Amino acid sequence: MATPSDLGLNGTVIRFDTSILTPMEPNLFDAAWLKENQFWRGSTQGRSSAHFLNYADRDMVLRHFHRGGLIGRVNRDLYLRTSAEKSRAMLEFDLLSEMRHEGLPVPRPVAARFVPTGAFYRADIITERIPNAEPLQDVLKTKSLSKQLWIDIGAAIKNLHAHKVYHSDLNCRNIMIDTHDKVWFIDFDKCEKRETGDWMQANIDRLHRSLKKTAAASNGLNWNDEDWEHLLEGYAGPAAN
Known part of the structure; x- marks a missing residue:
């Protein structure tokens, strides 16, 4: 099971697995930074694109949360503001952690980010990449x-x-x-x-x-x-x- 800790940065909250990321590097959520520092390993295409990276000797997947359906045509990634704890990124991180503890075949959660923007928020999650x-x-x-x-x-x-x-x-x-x-x-x-x-x-x-x-x-x-x-x-x- 993940050993989570929360890092607060000017309203932004990052939950991360301390057994993998010590210390937590906030730039891991920035694809441009990953490329500049040669951690980036490629990406998928489409609306819900994901970035592949290698950091701390682990292959990982960075996924930004995007809106789907009709609303996604005018609002790509803003969600109505809630607490960080109830944000989609944190809920997925915690669920994955629980499922891993139960032995279910799901990716290991590495980090999740909640970024408030006025009345809305954006979110991202990083998981370990399933090998091969x-x-x-x-x-x-x-x-x-x-x-x-x-x-x-x-x-x-x-x-x-x-x-x-x-x-x-x-x-x-x-x-x-x-x-x-x-x-x-x-x-x-x-x-x-x-x-x-x-x-x-x-x-x-x-x-x-x-x-x-x-x-x-x-x-x-x-x-x-x-x-x-x-x-x-x-x-x-x-x-x-």
Whole structure:
């Protein structure tokens, strides 16, 4: 479990894992500074772009919180002001820390930042990068998965739900597969712990829609109805301890 500490800087609050960052370097959230000091290792494209960095001998991912949907067209990254404790970055940091403590396959949180701006705030989070892993979506564009791996994916989702974790955007981009065929989950913005309910089936349905949409758009996704049945077989099995 992370050993968190908070650093306050003129209203800005940074929560960080003291076992990784001692002392905390506030410039880690600045992509330009990362590039100037040769810590930057690349970035992803799109609205929710992420920067890859290597710092303190660890590979990490820096993600800025962006607004989605229609509101994101006019307001890219400002959220209505709240306390730092209740900001999206801190909530994700704390949830990841708790899940790691429970042995769930999620990235280790490194640091989170809350930056107040008048009646609003901006936020960022840094996590450890999962080594040698790709999004399920990308893996399926290059090869088919074994029956056992589909069962493992279903079992991993079942285990997430058994720990009461609601993933607000469970899709084929937020499930990662590493070179040892281990299943990981990423991007826990707007996620939380919930009591058992209909949201569990809604999570499964969302993933199914994601796979079907990706298959329709890609024209070559190595995925079919039988694979989905194998995933459901894994989900129907007993949850891991």
